[in-house]
Amino acid sequence: MAELASSFETARSNIEPSDDDWTNAPQSHQDIADILGADNTLNGWGINPILIGSYGRQVSIRRVYDVDMFCRLDEYPAGVGADEVLNCVYEVLVETYDEKSVTREDRSVTVLVPDADGLYVDVVPARKSGMVWEIPTEDDEWIATNPVEMTELKTKKNEVFDEMYVPCVKLLRQARRNLLGKDKPGGFAVEMALYTACEEGLVTKNNSMTQLFASAMEGVADVFRRIADDGFAVPDPSMPGEVLKFDEDADFDAAAEKFESAAADARNAADMSDDAGGKAALLVQGVLGSNDDFENVFPMPAGYESDGNKRASSTRTSGDRRPTPGGMRFG
Amino acid sequence: MGCVLADPPRPDEAQEPEGWADHVAYIRETFINALVGRGFRLVRDNSRGSCSDAELTDGQASVLLEDGFPYSAPLVRTEVAVPMSWHRDSLGFLCLYTSRDHDNQPWLAVDAFLARIETWFGKNDAGWPDDPPVLDLEAYLHLPVDKRYVLYSRLDSYTGKYLKLREQDGQIQIKGVGKVSRKSTKGLRTGYVADIGQVATPPVSWDDLIENLNSTHKLRSAIERDRIDVLFVQYQRHDQRGAVVVTFPPTTARPRARKQRATNQTTRVPHLALSASLDESVMRFRSGVTASALEDKHVYIVGAGALGSHICDGLVRAGIGRLTIRDFQRLTPGNMTRHLVAILGYAGHNKADALQSLLSNRPYNRSKIESDWTGLRSPAEAIRVLRSHDLVVDATADGSVLAMLQDASVLTDSRFVTTCLQNDGRSMRVDIVPPLDGADAIPPTVLRPSSAPEVFEAGCGEPVSPTPPHAVAEAAAVTVRHLVGLLTGTPEAPAGEHRDLGELL
Numbered sequence: 053m054a055e056l057a058s059s060f061e062t063a064r065s066n067i068e069p070s071d072d073d074w075t076n077a078p079q080s081h082q083d084i085a086d087i088l089g090a091d092n093t094l095n096g097w098g099i100n101p102i103l104i105g106s107y108g109r110q111v112s113i114r115r116v117y118d119v120d121m122f123c124r125l126d127e128y129p130a131g132v133g134a135d136e137v138l139n140c141v142y143e144v145l146v147e148t149y150d151e152k153s154v155t156r157e158d159r160s161v162t163v164l165v166p167d168a169d170g171l172y173v174d175v176v177p178a179r180k181s182g183m184v185w186e187i188p189t190e191d192d193e194w195i196a197t198n199p200v201e202m203t204e205l206k207t208k209k210n211e212v213f214d215e216m217y218v219p220c221v222k223l224l225r226q227a228r229r230n231l232l233g234k235d236k237p238g239g240f241a242v243e244m245a246l247y248t249a250c251e252e253g254l255v256t257k258n259n260s261m262t263q264l265f266a267s268a269m270e271g272v273a274d275v276f277r278r279i280a281d282d283g284f285a286v287p288d289p290s291m292p293g294e295v296l297k298f299d300e301d302a303d304f305d306a307a308a309e310k311f312e313s314a315a316a317d318a319r320n321a322a323d324m325s326d327d328a329g330g331k332a333a334l335l336v337q338g339v340l341g342s343n344d345d346f347e348n349v350f351p352m353p354a355g356y357e358s359d360g361n362k363r364a365s366s367t368r369t370s371g372d373r374r375p376t377p378g379g380m381r382f383g
Numbered sequence: 384m385g386c387v388l389a390d391p392p393r394p395d396e397a398q399e400p401e402g403w404a405d406h407v408a409y410i411r412e413t414f415i416n417a418l419v420g421r422g423f424r425l426v427r428d429n430s431r432g433s434c435s436d437a438e439l440t441d442g443q444a445s446v447l448l449e450d451g452f453p454y455s456a457p458l459v460r461t462e463v464a465v466p467m468s469w470h471r472d473s474l475g476f477l478c479l480y481t482s483r484d485h486d487n488q489p490w491l492a493v494d495a496f497l498a499r500i501e502t503w504f505g506k507n508d509a510g511w512p513d514d515p516p517v518l519d520l521e522a523y524l525h526l527p528v529d530k531r532y533v534l535y536s537r538l539d540s541y542t543g544k545y546l547k548l549r550e551q552d553g554q555i556q557i558k559g560v561g562k563v564s565r566k567s568t569k570g571l572r573t574g575y576v577a578d579i580g581q582v583a584t585p586p587v588s589w590d591d592l593i594e595n596l597n598s599t600h601k602l603r604s605a606i607e608r609d610r611i612d613v614l615f616v617q618y619q620r621h622d623q624r625g626a627v628v629v630t631f632p633p634t635t636a637r638p639r640a641r642k643q644r645a646t647n648q649t650t651r652v653p654h655l656a657l658s659a660s661l662d663e664s665v666m667r668f669r670s671g672v673t674a675s676a677l678e679d680k681h682v683y684i685v686g687a688g689a690l691g692s693h694i695c696d697g698l699v700r701a702g703i704g705r706l707t708i709r710d711f712q713r714l715t716p717g718n719m720t721r722h723l724v725a726i727l728g729y730a731g732h733n734k735a736d737a738l739q740s741l742l743s744n745r746p747y748n749r750s751k752i753e754s755d756w757t758g759l760r761s762p763a764e765a766i767r768v769l770r771s772h773d774l775v776v777d778a779t780a781d782g783s784v785l786a787m788l789q790d791a792s793v794l795t796d797s798r799f800v801t802t803c804l805q806n807d808g809r810s811m812r813v814d815i816v817p818p819l820d821g822a823d824a825i826p827p828t829v830l831r832p833s834s835a836p837e838v839f840e841a842g843c844g845e846p847v848s849p850t851p852p853h854a855v856a857e858a859a860a861v862t863v864r865h866l867v868g869l870l871t872g873t874p875e876a877p878a879g880e881h882r883d884l885g886e887l888l
Contacts, residue, residue, distance in 0.1 A: 055416035058408075058437070061428040214424055259424040259441070326416070354408030363405070 053262075054324040054332035056353060060261040063340060063350040064219045066114075067226045069107075070345070073116040076168040077107055081121055084145070084163060084173055088123065091144045097137075098127030104199035105174075106239055109206050111221045113229070113239075114343050118172040122187075122199055128179040134188030137177045145175070158190040184291060198290035205289050209250060213257050213264075220261070220268050221246060223340065226349060227269065230341030231310040236302035237276075241286075244296055245275035248286050262332075266322040269315035269339070276308035314339045330356030404432030410453045410491065411435050417493040418446060444477075444500055456480045456490045459500055467584050468507060469514065469620075473525045477503050518625030520618055521655055523585035524592065529630045529654035531555055536661040538576060538617055538626055546574035548613055555613060555630075555656070562610070574613040577602070582618045589653040592616065592629070606631055606651055613656070628658040666747045667702065674702035676871040681705040683772040685759045685788075686779030687734040688712070689721035689852070690802060693859030694778055694866070696723050698750070699742050701867055705751045706742075707772070710735040710779075711758035717840055721852045759784055765791040774870055775799040776862075789816055800869070800879070802862040806831050808854030809886070813865045813879040822877035831886060 069077075085101045088094050105120030106112040112119075123141070142156045145163055153164040160176045178185040179194065184201075186194035210217040224246055225239040249255045249271025258264040278284035285295040317339055321332035333352050340350045355363055411430060418439050419425060423446065428437040435452040438445060440462060447458040459477045470478045479499050480490070490496040506512075533555045545562045548555050550572055563571040579595040586592040593599055596616070605611045614629045631651040659665070667674055682703055684691055687710035695708055714734050719725040722734075729737040739754035759765065759779075765787045769775055777785055780803045788799050802813045810828045818824055835849035861880055868875040 053420065055419045057415045057419045057425040058412045058428045058430070061425055061437075215426075216424070259422055260419050261425070262419075326420075329412075329416070354405050354412050363409075 054321060054326060054329050055260060056262050056321070056329060056333055056336065057260070059333055059336070059351050059353050060223075060265065063226075063336075064222060066346045066349040066351075067222055067340075067343060068114060069112055069116050070114050072169055073112075073114060076165070076171050077103070077116055077119045080163075080165040080168050080171055080173050081119065083165075084121060084175065087148050088141065088144055088175075091140075093140055094123075094125075094144065096127065097125040097129065097132075099177075100124040100126050101175075102200075104176075104203070106225070106243070108199065109203045111206065111218055111225065111239075111243060113222050113225050114345065115169075116171065118174055120199075121173050121175045122185075123175060123177045124185065125177060125179050133192050134177075134194055135192045138188055141175055141177060159188050196291060196294070198288075201290035205247070209247065213250075214259070216258075216261060216264055217250075220264055223261075223265055224268055224272060226341070226343070227311075227314060227339050228307075229343075230339065231314055232307060235306070236299045237304060237307055238299065238302075241298045241302060241307075242272055244286055244289075245272040245279075247289055248275050251287075251289070260322075262322045265336075266315065266318040269311060269318045273308055273311035273315045276304050276311055280305035280308050327362065329353045330360035330362060332360075334360040399433055407433035407435070407453065411437070411448060414448070414453065414457075414491060414493065415439065421493065421497060453488055453491055454485075456485070456488075457496070459503075461504075465504075465507060467523075467587060468511065469517065469523075469585055470503065470507065470511065471523075473523045473587055479503060514621075516620035516623040518620060518623055520582065520585055520625060520627045521657065523587050524589075524627065524629075524655050525587050526589060526629070526653055526655040529632055529656040531630065531656055533613065533615075533628045533630070533656045533658035534661050535615065535626065535628075535658065538615055538660070539578075539624065541576040541615075542578050542617065544576055545611075546576065546613075546615075548572040548574045572612040573610060574615060575602070575605070575611045576615040576617065578617040580619055582620060589629070592627075609651075615658075626658065626660070628656045630654045630656045661746060663749060666749070669747070670700060670702040671867075673867050673871050677702045677867065678704045680773045680870045681707070682774050682776060682866065682870070683707045683709070683768055684776040684778060685709045685768075685784055686777060686781070687738050687754075688778065688780075689718065689850075689855045690780075690804065690859055690862075691776075691778035692723035692734070692738050693856055694776065694802070694862050695738055695742060697859055697863035698866065699745065699748055699752070701863065703750050703870075705753075707753045707755065708735040708738050709755040709757070709759055710738075711756060715840075717847070721850070721855050759787075762787055762791065766795055769795050769797040769799060774866060776866065777801040778803070778862075780804075792816055798869075800862070800866060802858065804848075804850050804854055804858050806883070807833050807835060807848070808850035810881070810883040811854065811858035811861060812881040813858075813862045815865070815869065815874070815877065815879045818878035819874055820877050825878045825881045828881065828883065834887070 081101070081103050088099050088101065101121050101123045102108065103119055104122040107116060107119040125137070138156060138161060141161045142154060145161060146154045149163055149166070153166065155162045160174050163173045163175065165171045165173055176187050178187050178197070181194070181196060184196045184198040186196050189195045206218070213220070221243050224242050228239055228242045246255065246268055249268070254274055255264070255267045255271040258267065275284070275286065279286065288294040288296045317335040321335040324332040330352060333350065333356065337348045337350045343349055352358055352360070357363060408430065415425060415428070415437060423439040423441045426438045426440055430436050430448070434450045435448040436450065437448040440446070443462055445460045445462055447460065449455070449458060456479060459479060460475055461477065472478060477500065531550065531553050535557055541560065544560055547558045547561055547563050548571060549558045550570065555572065557574070558571065563573045577596050586595060593602065596602055602611070602614070606614070612631055615626055616629065617624060617626045632654055680703055682698055682705070684695060684706065687695065687708050691710070695706060698706055710733065712734050714722065714724060714729050714732055714737050716727060716730050724737045724741050726741070729741070733754070733756035735754035735756055739752045742748055743752050759768070760783070769788065769791050775788065777788055777799060779785070785801050788801070792799055799816055800813060801816060804811045805828045812825065812828060814825060833849065837846040840847050861882065865875050865879060
């Protein structure tokens with residue numbers, strides 16, 4: 053059974069948000085929060101923004117193209133519609149950024165942040181509704197969501213998996229980018245499919261990332277297949293009894309096919325013998341692909357050529373190197 | 384055990400030869416993967432090239448790979464509560480391997496490595512029943528290190544007493560019993576000798592240590608009042624005694640407020656000073672197993688030149704009881720390249736006297752050493768010398784001395800040893816005269832013409848031998864081995880030994 057522990061750890065490091073990502077996202081969030089908070093109307097509504105989404109849950113990967121800004125309106129007044137809130141946010145932001153940079157979407161306002169390497173911030177107003185929050189819908193209504201709980205669930209799952217759940221989510225997000233590119237479903241769907249697979253017992257705790265990754269790929273492929281073939285509704289873990297809604301243009305059938313094939317490669321890699329680490333790594337490289345900074349985010353293990361063949365010199369094991377003069381020396 | 388107290392500098396990977404990083408990384412990754420295959424989880428791996436920096440855990444133990452792996456053992460830390468013991472270092476890592484266990488890097492065999500950890504826990508649960516009494520308490524104390532070095536002797540005779548100490552050139556040594564006056568201007572410091580008896584669990588902090596002492600309050604107070612600069616703490620493991628030294632270096636801090644003085648808390652910062660005993664016993668340990676058999680032997684060596692001087696040193700280090708050195712020549716600076724006495728201050732002194740002076744003041748010396756600055760020329764004296772000593776050694780390379788001793792040995796039915804180098808140092812021999820048990824003498828050395836031109840030094844009547852210093856040291860070592868064998872009744876060979884390395888290639 054090939055273990056590729058160090059290569060997986062390096063891959064995890066290679067897909068971490070870059071230093072620029074870590075700088076741009078919180079800075080942009082703070083800039084926009086300051087602008088919104090300075091507006092009398094929004095201030096009167098008690099605007100209180102936090103970062104949510106993959107960045108907020110700390111499962112985003114390099115590069116970070118967009119972040120979600122959840123603008124809680126703690127003093128939201130009765131009688132104000134969702135459109136009025138979105139319009140207000142739009143007007144405030146467009147005063148600072150130009151119209152080309154600010155877009156009024158159906159359910160949010162998007163800002164292309166200048167000088168932030170193409171980073172988009174998706175500003176989503178939210179109002180309190182009992183124990184959860186509501187965000188605007190396309191038809192001037194409100195729909196419940198619970199991003200804070202979603203973050204807590206992620207943290208608990210990560211604890212249950214001995215801190216290996218979050219790295220695994222990131223690796224799966226990278227696999228999705230490599231396999232599907234800009235096609236939907238997106239990273240959130242992959243993350244929720246993994247969460248569901250874990251809840252169903254398809255994916256269980258494992259000390260080996262090689263094994264966990266293969267199992268996670270199989271679990272996500274299984275959930276995607278059920279969505280595509282059976283119309284399986286993925287439960288929303290943050291709101292019991294509710295189900296998640298994904299982008300309408302998401303092609304789960306194509307995604308399931310890609311993930312099934314990639315999961316088979318990941319499993320084959322995990323099942324290879326110890327001395328076939330290079331060949332196993334080649335399969336994983338095919339699953340995880342590249343990003344802006346690394347031609348292969350998953351490095352070839354030490355001791356192997358780039359084609360996966362073992363180097364002739366890589367044979368050292370305990371017992372090979374006896375001291376020339378023999379033991380029990382004094383010097 | 385050895386502890387790395389500071390992070391070593393990371394090597395410049397660009398300076399590494401091609402393939403070296405991959406070689407080390409391959410061994411490291413193989414080791415990591417093997418541990419993961421046995422239930423460990425890779426927590427982090429920031430290794431770069433040949434510099435290892437990784438950590439794995441299975442919930443019970445954490446394994447750390449640091450720079451130096453795979454040639455140095457992994458560090459292992461327990462993740463479950465385990466009492467401090469002699470088998471954990473000051474940072475809590477398990478002591479799994481001693482330096483003697485490093486051959487062949489046994490930790491790379493992962494199953495054996497894990498078995499070693501299991502054995503550690505098993506022995507720890509059993510209280511280490513077969514524990515060797517290693518005296519390395521200082522390795523466990525987590526204190527800043529005082530750069531000064533403390534030397535002591537007969538510490539047990541000072542238990543419970545104050546000592547006057549002298550500090551010089553970074554060394555602190557005991558000068559006598561008593562307290563040093565506060566008004567003393569002699570540069571003396573005050574020490575105190577305590578004893579904490581048997582130590583089941585090594586203290587890891589100053590508070591741990593002082594709580595083990597009798598009169599804790601009194602000692603804290605004395606330290607606080609600047610009455611103790613150096614605290615000697617004796618301890619015992621099984622039947623072995625050791626000591627650790629804590630110092631309180633002078634501070635430049637402002638005088639403390641009265642309120643602060645009223646409290647009983649020490650504000651002087653305790654430091655750990657590396658220390659060592661000057662006791663004869665610790666020197667004797669290193670003299671070899673024959674030391675006790677040599678205690679009552681008297682060797683007479685004629686010729687204190689290069690070879691003879693190193694033979695004398697070897698005999699003294701081996702623990703010879705009495706040594707008489709005889710030589711009529713004076714030591715020149717040129718001699719010092721090969722001679723044991725290589726201090727310019729001895730230039731012009733008689734070789735035997737200089738050697739006697741040097742060796743007598745060596746810390747390991749326990750021999751009674753005498754010198755005679757005259758030459759051995761008298762046949763009558765040769766007879767007397769052979770009869771009155773356990774062994775006579777001729778290191779003169781002087782045919783007159785050798786012939787006289789040879790004849791005298793026949794007449795007195797006694798035996799001596801003659802030793803020399805030949806062929807510019809390529810041949811060396813030790814001859815037992817006459818050989819033991821009627822054995823044949825070693826045939827004469829086949830002499831070859833010297834390849835070096837003859838060189839003369841002003842004041843010398845003979846050309847300077849081109850024999851190199853390392854050949855002298857080698858011949859001396861061979862000679863001492865034979866002498867010790869003869870003196871202890873276990874001769875190496877009946878006629879001695881002849882080594883001829885032949886001509887240079």
